[in-house]
Amino acid sequence: MNNPQYRRILLKLSGEALAGDQTHAIDPDVLDYYAHEIERVHRHGVEIAVVLGGGNIWRGSQAIARGMDAAQSHYMGMLSTIINALALQDALERRGIFTRAMTAIQMNEVAEPYIRRRATRHLEKGRVIILAAGTGNPYFTTDSAAALRAAEIHAEVILMAKNGVDGVYSADPRRDPQAQRFEHITYMDALSRGLTVMDSTALTFCMDNNLPIIVFNPMQSGNIERIVMGENVGTLVSSVPPQA
Helix, strand or coil: CCCCCCCEEEEEECHHHHHCCCCCCCCHHHHHHHHHHHHHHHCCCCEEEEEECCCCCCCHHHHHHCCCCHHHHHHHHHHHHHHHHHHHHHHHHCCCCCEEEEECCCCCCCCEECCHHHHHHHHHCCCEEEEECCCCCCCCCHHHHHHHHHHHCCCCEEEEECCCCCCEECCCCCCCCCCCEECEEEHHHHHHHCCCCCCHHHHHHHHHCCCCEEEECCCCCCHHHHHHCCCCCCEEEECCCCCC
């Protein structure tokens, strides 16, 4: 347990993950749970970046369906990720972990602006960085932000947390009992099958930049640590065919 397989990771959490059993907002117990899971990995000296969604606060697709301007809705979604970032920052710092919240939309009173070199330096100093406000542009999801930031900071892997699902399946396992879980799949196979890994723009970006993704269930305690230490957890999405 002293030699992590990955030294720098990007963890992608959905906003809904922070809501727990509630339909919206932030569940303090779930927030503390994730802070503890991150702390377990941080103890190994692993450099950690986190990208959060904002769906627990704002569901942009629903607003757009009711006629709201899409760009306006997307900006509101970006702001919701900043609220989640501040909440996670507080939970981590209460555990004694030095943390920096960085945002793609300037909000100097509450978070640092995202600057790639500064973010990398924070990681080198052992600080957890929480990267909020997506890419700073409408029409791009937080999945795309996770892929972009992972490439910018030279993360070795993206850990894609999926609530209630322990990997990538051939179909929705909650609806199809015959669905089969993949231990390893290529980017192209995931795209051609239309499998739920991340949105297609983000997945294509990862393929073009050879960024491996591990899809896993974050609510099984210790999973993040197990992945970092080299255990076979969830589904690996990469450019290497499974048989290799």
